[in-house]
Amino acid sequence: MDxxxxxxxxxxxxxxxxxxDRKTRDQKGLFLIEGYRELTRFVESGREVxxxxxxxxxxLGSNENKLIDQCKSALQLQCTKEVFxxxxxxxxxxxxIAVAPQMRLSLRDLKMKENPFxxxxxxxxxxxxxxxxxxxxxxxxxDAVIVCDPTTDIHxxxxxxxxxxxxxxxxxxxVGSAETLQFLKQNKISIAAATPHAKIEFTKANFKIPLAIAxxxxxxxxxxxxxxxxxxxxRIPMFGVADSLNxxxxxxxxxxxVVRQRT
Numbered sequence: 001m002d003x004x005x006x007x008x009x010x011x012x013x014x015x016x017x018x019x020x021d022r023k024t025r026d027q028k029g030l031f032l033i034e035g036y037r038e039l040t041r042f043v044e045s046g047r048e049v050x051x052x053x054x055x056x057x058x059x060l061g062s063n064e065n066k067l068i069d070q071c072k073s074a075l076q077l078q079c080t081k082e083v084f085x086x087x088x089x090x091x092x093x094x095x096x097i098a099v100a101p102q103m104r105l106s107l108r109d110l111k112m113k114e115n116p117f118x119x120x121x122x123x124x125x126x127x128x129x130x131x132x133x134x135x136x137x138x139x140x141x142x143d144a145v146i147v148c149d150p151t152t153d154i155h156x157x158x159x160x161x162x163x164x165x166x167x168x169x170x171x172x173x174x175v176g177s178a179e180t181l182q183f184l185k186q187n188k189i190s191i192a193a194a195t196p197h198a199k200i201e202f203t204k205a206n207f208k209i210p211l212a213i214a215x216x217x218x219x220x221x222x223x224x225x226x227x228x229x230x231x232x233x234x235r236i237p238m239f240g241v242a243d244s245l246n247x248x249x250x251x252x253x254x255x256x257x258v259v260r261q262r263t
Contacts, residue, residue, distance in 0.1 A: 041165030058095030131162025
């Protein structure tokens with residue numbers, strides 16, 4: 001049953017704010033989904049919301065009520081504008097925040113296609129970069145994203161936000177590098193490691209084969225384990241002063257080279 005939250009001291013308000021912290025998220029097995037597009041994609045993926053906070057005064061369109069109706073199994077809590085702005089982590093909230101169970105997939109959950117196309121992201125540090133990578137993976141039709149040895153968890157609110165809900169449209173697995181390397185080798189999936197030091201330009205490599213593109217941390221790139229485990233090293237040409245691209249930008253270029261070669 002719906003009811004209106006008017007107090008900033010309401011325990012449910014305090015509980016939802018605490019979910020911005022990774023430790024609390026992991027302890028409770030919950031995470032936040034804020035925004036109309038993000039929540040729409042979560043619901044369309046067939047998953048269920050546990051609690052829904054909403055504020056009609058902040059709605060940007062006319063479709064929010066339909067989306068709220070789709071969350072019938074959730075505890076629905078209407079908030080005043082002041083309360084909603086307290087629980088929101090956005091500068092311009094649009095009146096929808098959901099609390100949902102975390103998504104936990106393993107490599108065993110992957111359904112391998114005949115010619116798989118996978119993205120491996122090792123220890124990406126910035127939530128915005130990880131979210132942007134997920135968005136690019138969705139656009140490029142990647143079969144799965146494997147986040148190895150994560151320093152930023154996929155349930156970080158800024159990952160959800162910067163992915164614009166793509167976190168819910170592509171299978172995403174968090175797992176260690178050793179297990180991932182073993183999985184790729186067992187399934188005969190070639191690994192293409194992106195590094196500025198490679199001799200082969202990324203447009204010259206064969207990306208039509210079963211493939212996993214591997215990208216590494218913003219500052220140091222891929223670790224030695226991935227460089228040694230790779231079947232091919234590729235580079236993106238650089239003609240300016242900068243010696244590397246933003247990891248999300250580089251990933252997008254690599255993904256679309258795969259698309260170009262396969263279409």
